[in-house]
Amino acid sequence: MSKCKYCGKEISWLKEGRKFSPIEGDGTVHKCDQMISSLRSIKKMERTSLSPEEIKKYEEAINKKK
Ligand SMILES: [Zn+2]
Incomplete structure (x- = not known):
């Protein structure tokens, strides 16, 4: 386990082909919030492909809004 x-x-x-799926004790695929x-945030980052400096600026802008 x-x-x-x-x-x-x-x-x-x-193991399903080349990827691994998390499975719970009852055999169903594990998903949690x-x-x-x-995973959503990773996908967003890949799509935008920002440089670390740009991400930092972006994060600072978000923090200022709060
Ligand atoms: Zn989980």
Whole structure:
């Protein structure tokens, strides 16, 4: 058994071709809000492909809005 790195729940990994899917004890695919939001933010970053400096400026702009 391993743990979901997002929510800490115990899961196992099922290999499907070249990718691994997290599986819960009852055999269903594990999904949690933390994982989904993390994957979404990764996808956003890939699409925009900002440089670290640009990301920093972007984050500063977000923080100023709050
Ligand atoms: Zn999880």
